[in-house]
Amino acid sequence: METPQGSCIIGLYDETPHHRDNFIKLVKSKYFDATTFNRILKGFVIQGGDPDSLYEKGHKLKPEQKWLAAEFVPTLYHRRGVVAMGRDVNPAEASFTTQIYIVDGKPMSNEQLDAVEKKYHQHFSEAQREAYRTVGGTPFLDQHYTIFGEIVKGIDLIDKIAAVKVDKAGNPETPVWMKLTLLTPKQATQALK
Template identity: 70%
Template structure:
């Protein structure tokens, strides 16, 4: 019995080590306003693999950033109308189980999946957003904690005070990546003219590609 337990613990340890040593995947998002590079988190494998699969299939290249709200988010992929209840989904469109990791939060530049108000907080597989947000004071963060029953670490508080983000979305939407190069793209996209609903006057198309390790090294080096 003791030998079985030791073998099981060894197996678990090896898997944890392998997971922690797994290299991150990176994708590049190009728009009329410029480009950015996003690191996909290994801690959210379902969302990571879904995004890579759709990217390789060229899915996002047929979509746009259709909802641009300065100081909040830049949203793209599919519009809300494509997954309203009662409508038939395309094969690529499905619900992903939430992967809510407390250490992955909505700081400026974070990339997360959209959803409706479903109780399981499942993500819609083809709609994502990039966080713009704003900076927050400790008093404001205290209010967010009280309202949403969420706790921010000292490190997260410091980021929200200095870098900014959308802390009220933490614990409710799956964050699966972050911009690691080209953060200025957020400012450029949020500078475009939009209507009262955040719909841009001119199409903000996107081209999304998966970078190879060599491409990643080169683009992050320059």
């Protein structure tokens, strides 16, 4: 993923194959190259990929814009650097196929994690707690939004994008475009060296 602020490499998870395959299809079609990160909320998420508001009255969705059934996996959680699909408050918690976000989040104490567990009826493993205490994340999103990948190189891109000047709603004053390229296994191996 390239942006005006720099680039990163995203690894995709096999555990959420429908979301992974949807993302790959959109990357191959260059869909995301015409979109931006339209919502940047420092300490929470960096969201983009949706060039048209889903909720505009009378607006017809493009063929690639649809709902995708949730794929929640207990071992995948919203630590910093994770990439997931956005959604609205639909009861099935289905993802909007073209809306992605990267978790920024912030470190949390055990007491804060206890409060999240109680409020959202969740249970965090010790590995999750360690990640949330040290690298941070957004634990209250766990098992409510589908995760399909994570930044495996260039995680500092999060800080660079989060530093962009935004309005009160998190909309950047200057567009933060994205260009995504699918790497072959050989290219990925070379890039990760």
